[in-house]
Amino acid sequence: MIRVLVVDDEPLIAEAHRQYLERLPGFVVHACVGTGSAAVRAVAAAAADGAPVDLVLLDIGLPxxxxxxxxxxLNGIRPSPDIIAISSERxxxxxxxxxxHGVALYLLKPFTFAAFREKLExxxxxxxxxxxxGAAAGQHEIDRAMNALRTAEQRASTPKGVSADTIDLVLGAIRATPAGLNASEAAGAVGISRVTAWRYLERLADDGVVSRITEYGKAGRPQVRYRRA
Incomplete structure (x- = not known):
């Protein structure tokens, strides 16, 4: 479970964030505090107790x-938590x-639960x-981790002839199908040609957003299925 500290000086907003977190599997709320000093004390105390805070949802405009x-x-505390900034500051x-200063993601107020869930996921x-x-992570693991923090548009760059909207549609179809899709199935789900679907799926695979699974049937060429990485 990912232990989360909610930091916001508006009690209703802090409570909303707590309720949002309770709807997401894999997260547990450590505490909700309303000031920066309380946040630092809470993270330091949790680290000293051997149950450190993993993630801080940090309001930028604290009193x-x-x-x-x-x-x-917070970055001076060991182990230091990751931080997602939540702010109306544009x-x-x-x-x-x-x-x-160590903020991993930035969530702009106001936002929907869907936007909140997307950042947390x-x-x-x-x-x-x-x-x-530890020291065992290789380049592949590091690249995959960094890709996870980037949006679909950032992960799959959009040069001439590549549509960010189509990338998101294809990625949405993949996310909706845990078993993955081949190019023909993705084309049918999104409403594009098989060749176009294959081109976008290959780009997503090259960028590390989806993975390729080769399936060998009894006859014909092997099929490539694409699943969420």
């Missing part, structure tokens, strides 16, 4: 301190500063890709 400064302080300088995939940590 007693800048969320950026709080993120910097200034790109603030976003850059947050990233520079990406973070979950990131942790799964890195496993238990």
């Amino acid at each position: 007693d301190a800048s969320g950026i400064d709080v993120a910097s302080a 200034d790109l300088e603030v976003v850059r500063s947050a990233v520079a 990406r973070y979950q995939q990131y942790r799964e890709a890195l496993g238990a940590g």
Whole structure:
């Protein structure tokens, strides 16, 4: 279970985040606090008790301190938690500063549960890709983990002739089918040609977003099925 600390000075918003987390498998709320100083104390105490906080949902606009400064302080605790910033602040300088101080993801208020779930699921995939940590991770594991933190549009770059909307449609069809899809099935699900579906599936596979599974039948050429990585 991923232990999460919710940091927001608005009790109703903090409660909403807690309820959202309770709807997601694999997450448990450690506590909800309303100030930056309380957040630092809670993370330090949890680390000292041997049950460290894994993730902090950090409001950038706190009453007693800048969320950026709080993120910097949290990074000084060992083990340090990962941080998802939650803010209505749209200034790109603030976003850059947050990233520079250890923020892994940035969630802009207001948001829906679907947007919240998407960010948390990406973070979950990131942790799964890195496993238990240590020095054994190779380049493949590192690339897969970093890919998990990026959106479909970022993972599958969109040069001329490649549509980000079509990438998302194909990826959505893959996500809806745990067993995966071949090019023909993906084409039918999305409403595009088989060749176009194959081209997008191959791009997603090259970018590490989906994996290729080769199936050998009794006759004919082997079929390639694509599953969520």
